[in-house]
Amino acid sequence: MKRSAAEIISEYGPFAGVESVHGVTYDGTHVWFASGDKLNAVDPTSGKVARSINVAAHAGTAFDGRHLFQIAEDRIQKIDAATGQVLTTIPAPGGGGDSGLAWAEGSLWVGQYRERKIHQVDPETGTVLRTIESKRFVTGVTWVDGELWHGTLENDESDVRRIDPETGKVLEQLDLPAGTVVTGLESDGGDRFFCGGGSHGNVKAIRRPRRGTRR
Amino acid sequence: MESLITAAARALDAGDPLGALNRVALRNDAPSLALRGIAMAQLGDLARAKTLLRSAARAFGPKEAVARARCVVAEAEIALVSRDLNWPPKTLAAARATLERHGDLVNAAHAGHIEARRLLLVGRLDEAELTLAGLGTAPLPPASQVVRELVVAGIAIRRLRTKDARTALDRAAKAARLAGIPALSAEVDSASLILDTPTARLIARGSEHPLLLGEVEKLATSAALVVDTFHHSVRRQGVVVSLGTRPVLFALARILAQAWPADVSRHALIAGAFRARHADESHRARLRVEIGRLRTQLKTLADVSATKQGFVLAPRKTRDVLVLARPVEEKHAALLAFLSDGEPWSSSALALALGMSPRTVQRALDELAKSNKVQSFGHGRARRWMTPPVPGFPTGLLLPGPLLKT
Numbered sequence: 001m002k003r004s005a006a007e008i009i010s011e012y013g014p015f016a017g018v019e020s021v022h023g024v025t026y027d028g029t030h031v032w033f034a035s036g037d038k039l040n041a042v043d044p045t046s047g048k049v050a051r052s053i054n055v056a057a058h059a060g061t062a063f064d065g066r067h068l069f070q071i072a073e074d075r076i077q078k079i080d081a082a083t084g085q086v087l088t089t090i091p092a093p094g095g096g097g098d099s100g101l102a103w104a105e106g107s108l109w110v111g112q113y114r115e116r117k118i119h120q121v122d123p124e125t126g127t128v129l130r131t132i133e134s135k136r137f138v139t140g141v142t143w144v145d146g147e148l149w150h151g152t153l154e155n156d157e158s159d160v161r162r163i164d165p166e167t168g169k170v171l172e173q174l175d176l177p178a179g180t181v182v183t184g185l186e187s188d189g190g191d192r193f194f195c196g197g198g199s200h201g202n203v204k205a206i207r208r209p210r211r212g213t214r215r
Numbered sequence: 216m217e218s219l220i221t222a223a224a225r226a227l228d229a230g231d232p233l234g235a236l237n238r239v240a241l242r243n244d245a246p247s248l249a250l251r252g253i254a255m256a257q258l259g260d261l262a263r264a265k266t267l268l269r270s271a272a273r274a275f276g277p278k279e280a281v282a283r284a285r286c287v288v289a290e291a292e293i294a295l296v297s298r299d300l301n302w303p304p305k306t307l308a309a310a311r312a313t314l315e316r317h318g319d320l321v322n323a324a325h326a327g328h329i330e331a332r333r334l335l336l337v338g339r340l341d342e343a344e345l346t347l348a349g350l351g352t353a354p355l356p357p358a359s360q361v362v363r364e365l366v367v368a369g370i371a372i373r374r375l376r377t378k379d380a381r382t383a384l385d386r387a388a389k390a391a392r393l394a395g396i397p398a399l400s401a402e403v404d405s406a407s408l409i410l411d412t413p414t415a416r417l418i419a420r421g422s423e424h425p426l427l428l429g430e431v432e433k434l435a436t437s438a439a440l441v442v443d444t445f446h447h448s449v450r451r452q453g454v455v456v457s458l459g460t461r462p463v464l465f466a467l468a469r470i471l472a473q474a475w476p477a478d479v480s481r482h483a484l485i486a487g488a489f490r491a492r493h494a495d496e497s498h499r500a501r502l503r504v505e506i507g508r509l510r511t512q513l514k515t516l517a518d519v520s521a522t523k524q525g526f527v528l529a530p531r532k533t534r535d536v537l538v539l540a541r542p543v544e545e546k547h548a549a550l551l552a553f554l555s556d557g558e559p560w561s562s563s564a565l566a567l568a569l570g571m572s573p574r575t576v577q578r579a580l581d582e583l584a585k586s587n588k589v590q591s592f593g594h595g596r597a598r599r600w601m602t603p604p605v606p607g608f609p610t611g612l613l614l615p616g617p618l619l620k621t
Contacts, residue, residue, distance in 0.1 A: 020221075059216070059217065074219055092218060094217075096219025098218045113217045153216065156281055156317050
């Protein structure tokens with residue numbers, strides 16, 4: 001396992017009226033984050049909130065290209081990103097113990113915080129297709145280039161780690177500085193991760209390490 | 216972190232404990248237990264709240280020291296509000312240290328406020344002030360500011376510094392409006408009542424009238440000779456003669472002061488100070504001795520001169536004699552003063568606060584209960600005593616808001 005300190009590239013926020021950041025996603029232009037009763041789109045160049053959708057937003061956030069997915073209480077809402085309307089909801093696999101959310105390869109990936117699990121879920125029905133075990137409490141979840149990454153948070157210590165999607169084995173770990181937390185994780189598809197900062201009310205961008213040889 | 220926990224914590228934050236319970240009522244994981252505990256406390260079921268918070272503290276794993284410490288803080292606040300003064304302060308101090316170490320300064324401050332409130336309640340004002348001063352200057356959310364200012368005002372009131380109390384209460388009111396929690400505003404209002412309700416009686420030249428706290432404070436700088444029944448002392452400005460351990464001398468001083476500038480007959484003095492119905496020669500001899508002792512004690516402030524019928528007080532360097540008395544004089548005034556905060560007290564907590572033996576407190580309570588001045592509920596160790604609600608300080612349950620945030 002490779003372990004290193006996370007390199008923080010930039011930091012957005014705190015934002016007016018935002019107490020906590022619960023989930024993060026990226027639509028190619030804007031970074032979206034969940035702040036309890038709102039989804040907010042931040043322009044990563046200016047750091048300003050460009051747009052907000054009034055919708056219950058208590059945990060993870062994901063984007064499939066057209067829709068935003070947002071966990072609220074014990075369900076996952078599918079939201080039209082253009083109009084902000086909630087189209088459908090499915091039950092969340094953790095029954096309310098759910099944390100992070102990602103969209104990849106036609107499935108939703110849902111972190112279950114205290115159970116230290118990541119579920120692969122059918123986005124139409126909510127059926128759990130398979131479950132990956134982690135070693136620490138799971139916060140944000142994201143996929144990039146076939147790599148599964150997730151954020152952890154236990155006793156106010158956070159890291160971002162890449163795990164083997166088959167075995168749950170930790171392959172790589174980026175430690176966050178003491179006192180910062182990760183409560184949401186999304187890759188921009190390139191060399192950046194966006195991380196939610198919990199009750200610090202901010203979003204950080206950290207660098208995804210480059211590897212000489214890709215497996 | 217967890218979706219439903221976030222939703223329930225938001226409901227609690229917005230002052231909706233039922234909304235919070237709706238979301239976690241059937242869950243038994245650690246954060247749910249903690250949330251249920253706080254919701255139950257806000258709904259007034261303190262016994263259930265305590266059990267739930269204990270289970271929550273146990274259920275949080277060894278790596279979740281912060282979450283555990285927050286549960287301890289909440290339990291300490293419940294103990295304070297239920298006047299369980301035997302709850303170990305060391306446990307609270309340890310929890311506060313853990314929170315500080317992990318950078319949770321808001322909840323650490325909350326823990327400090329609870330400690331200061333406890334010290335204020337048992338009258339250890341210097342220590343309460345030190346505790347507040349030790350909390351640092353990190354910016355606090357409005358709800359915590361309210362608590363802090365209430366403690367500051369409470370200390371100022373006990374110290375008779377009305378102006379400081381009023382400024383603190385103004386700041387508290389402002390913060391309560393910012394917090395938007397109606398219960399907090401109500402708490403500040405009821406605390407402010409203390410400054411606008413007579414807290415004492417002034418007896419001078421045979422007449423009496425009620426005094427506000429601010430007027431009591433002014434007496435400290437007035438040139439008059441004050442016989443103070445709150446502190447069992449006789450004073451003029453900075454010169455104080457304490458008669459706390461000499462009840463007979465104090466009784467004599469008070470009777471003489473109340474009659475001033477007239478004199479008081481030997482008979483009246485004997486009846487008032489010795490509680491003797493018929494005065495015989497031995498009483499007269501004792502009176503002479505006690506007046507001699509009083510004269511020695513008061514030397515710097517006043518003389519006690521003999522008259523044809525009895526004795527008269529002759530104040531030095533002033534032409535005014537005042538008696539400061541409680542609004543209503545009761546045999547068990549000190550005990551009633553504690554109970555008048557409107558909270559349920561156990562007799563053992565009262566004994567601890569008053570520095571009296573539990574048995575003496577119990578006897579006094581039984582006596583007061585017979586005349587309906589206090590009431591009790593519960594049985595055995597769970598028995599609690601109360602007076603009908605009078606504005607108290609500080610009473611409400613304000614449990615840490617950000618208990619479960621990350």
